[in-house]
Amino acid sequence: MHVSQKTAPTADQPEKLPLHIPLDIELYDSEGNVIALQKDGSPVNNVLNVTAAEQTFVFDGVAHKPVPSLLREFSAPVKLDYPYSDQQLTFLMQHARNEFSRWDAAQSLLAIYIKLNVAKYQQKQPLSLPLHVADAFRAVLLDEQLDPALAAQILTLPSENEIAELFAINRSASHFGGA
Known part of the structure; x- marks a missing residue:
């Protein structure tokens, strides 16, 4: 999963640094079952810490393109742009x-x-x-x-x-x- 972030410039800060965004996610298979997030055989927390302008997260055992549920529990006050x-x-x-x-x-x-x-x-x-x-x-x-x-x-x-x-x-x- 590739994530990018951008913050619009303001008068007092024309260049914004990346923010720390707690991105709470869940992935579903085609039957509606939750896919357990794993990396290198170990469980991964559902809250991904996005701290860079662009970041990629890779999970094990995701055989088919899942349906992602992003920003669960409104985990961060951001506008999501996902197609x-x-x-x-x-x-x-x-x-x-x-x-x-x-x-x-x-x-x-x-x-x-x-x-x-x-x-x-x-x-x-x-x-x-x-x-x-x-x-x-x-x-x-x-x-x-x-x-x-x-x-x-x-x-x-x-x-x-x-x-x-x-x-x-x-x-x-x-x-x-x-x-």
Whole structure:
């Protein structure tokens, strides 16, 4: 697993050094089972200490590409940029053992389709939601083992402010007035 980090410069510090980021992870096989993290035959802690601008972690016994659950328990206050597929996000909604990870997967999936459907709406195209995405949310509703409070959180749509954060602002277009 390759990890990189970058921190935007600030007025008082134009060049930022890498931070220490505790990255709590879990890897799942295709059946939803947790893959025990091992290196050189010894167990590895699920919290990886990311301390460099770029770092690679190699684990033993991972035969197929796993589905990673990253930043479990919101282990670090960072923005994650990982190219999850719809299938991986729906998988995490159903299989992640960590409640935050299940909720975060649902929020990420909603963000994808909110952005997609806003673009479709602006182009006067019909809105859509793939069946596998609807099925993932339906599974949350039907899961009798799931804590109802967690189910309610997973099914809660992002706020208007959270939705606004999904869209880049064209700064020149956001100012109006005389020329």
